[in-house]
Amino acid sequence: MKPPFPPFDPDGDENTENDQPQRLRDIPFRVLAPNLITLLAIGSGLTAIRLAVEGRFQLAIIAIIFAAILDGLDGRVARFLKSSTRFGAEMDSLADFVNFGVAPAIVLYIWVLGELKSIGWIAALIYAICGCLRLARFNVMLEDPDRPKWHNNFFVGVPAPAGAMVVLLPVYLGFLGLEVSRSVAVIVALYTIFVGLLMVSNLPTFSGKNFGKRISRQLVLPLMIAAVFLVALLFSFTWTTLSIVSIGYLASIPFGLRAWNRRMAVDKQ
Numbered sequence: 001m002k003p004p005f006p007p008f009d010p011d012g013d014e015n016t017e018n019d020q021p022q023r024l025r026d027i028p029f030r031v032l033a034p035n036l037i038t039l040l041a042i043g044s045g046l047t048a049i050r051l052a053v054e055g056r057f058q059l060a061i062i063a064i065i066f067a068a069i070l071d072g073l074d075g076r077v078a079r080f081l082k083s084s085t086r087f088g089a090e091m092d093s094l095a096d097f098v099n100f101g102v103a104p105a106i107v108l109y110i111w112v113l114g115e116l117k118s119i120g121w122i123a124a125l126i127y128a129i130c131g132c133l134r135l136a137r138f139n140v141m142l143e144d145p146d147r148p149k150w151h152n153n154f155f156v157g158v159p160a161p162a163g164a165m166v167v168l169l170p171v172y173l174g175f176l177g178l179e180v181s182r183s184v185a186v187i188v189a190l191y192t193i194f195v196g197l198l199m200v201s202n203l204p205t206f207s208g209k210n211f212g213k214r215i216s217r218q219l220v221l222p223l224m225i226a227a228v229f230l231v232a233l234l235f236s237f238t239w240t241t242l243s244i245v246s247i248g249y250l251a252s253i254p255f256g257l258r259a260w261n262r263r264m265a266v267d268k269q
Contacts, residue, residue, distance in 0.1 A: 034078035035088050038095050041070035045099030052107040058175065060107050061168060061242075067099040068161045093135050100164035101131025108192055111171055115185035123189035127167060130196030131160050137200070154204040154260055158195070162205075162249060167195040169246040175239040198253075204260035205253055 048063035074092060078084040105124035113120030134157055141156065158166065170188045174180065233241045 028083075030081040031083045031085065033081060034074045034083060035085075035091060037070050037074040037077060038088065038091050041067045041074065042095045042098055044070065045095070045103045048099075048103045049106050052103075052110045055110075057107065057111055057171060060103075061171060064099065064103055064107070064164060064168070067095075067103075068165065071096065071099065071161055089139075093139055096135055096160045097132050100160040101128045101135075104164045104167050105131075105192075107168065107171065108188065111174065112180050112185045112188050113192070115180070115182050116189055120185060120189055123192045127192045127196035130200045131163065134158075134163070134199040135160055153207055154256065155207045157201045157203060158198040158205055158253075159207075160199065163195055163199045165242070166198075166246045166249055167192055169243060172239045172243045172246065176243065203253060203257060205256045206259070 044063045044067040048060040048067070051057070051060035051063060071092070074088070075084075078088060105128040108127075109120055109124040113124055116123075137156070138159075170178070170184075170191065178184065230241075
């Protein structure tokens with residue numbers, strides 16, 4: 001009798017009756033751990049949509065931020081446990097589209113873009129589609145064998161999690177006193193499309209992937225103090241801190257472009 005569900009195959013290999021005796025029947029929990037974190041992230045992103053529909057925008061933003069934190073954890077957990085799989089990589093991309101493409105677009109539409117009716121929906125739609133295209137391109141670029149190693153220090157375009165945090169800047173400002181009006185909705189619509197275009201652009205942005213792998217002994221204590229200070233600011237002045245971080249990220253894009261151009265000039269020499 002066949003089991004009610006197909007066997008879990010994390011690497012996408014085809015199962016045949018002839019190779020069943022050679023395959024391991026049980027899968028280590030370490031292989032499932034990153035996938036469970038990704039599923040929690042998807043649940044958080046979908047919950048953000050529900051909270052926005054119910055008008056609880058602050059909790060919706062927190063749910064998206066929580067999904068971003070989980071998104072940063074699942075890949076690191078997979079590498080630490082040496083449990084990266086094709087299944088996990090595909091599910092992570094789908095999670096990013098839901099959490100950082102669909103959820104922010106719907107939050108923005110319900111909060112302010114709905115004032116513009118169809119025009120507002122088109123702006124939200126463009127952002128979500130740009131997020132999808134950005135993730136698809138990212139997956140293709142990972143498979144490029146000729147890509148120089150130093151390219152890992154940069155993203156091409158704004159990554160989806162950063163795009164979600166940045167595109168929600170008008171909502172942060174709304175919590176700080178920005179009044180919702182039709183004129184504000186027009187500006188937010190243009191800003192939403194702008195951030196979507198940043199995600200699919202060729203602008204190099206700092207990736208931060210290698211940050212924290214090795215830290216000078218002299219910098220350990222200052223970094224710990226800075227981390228505690230940032231967390232304290234985030235809890236005490238949440239929306240102000242998120243606004244400053246978002247504006248700071250946008251301001252860092254020209255510096256990423258300059259660093260990229262300098263590295264390219266060195267390679268050409």
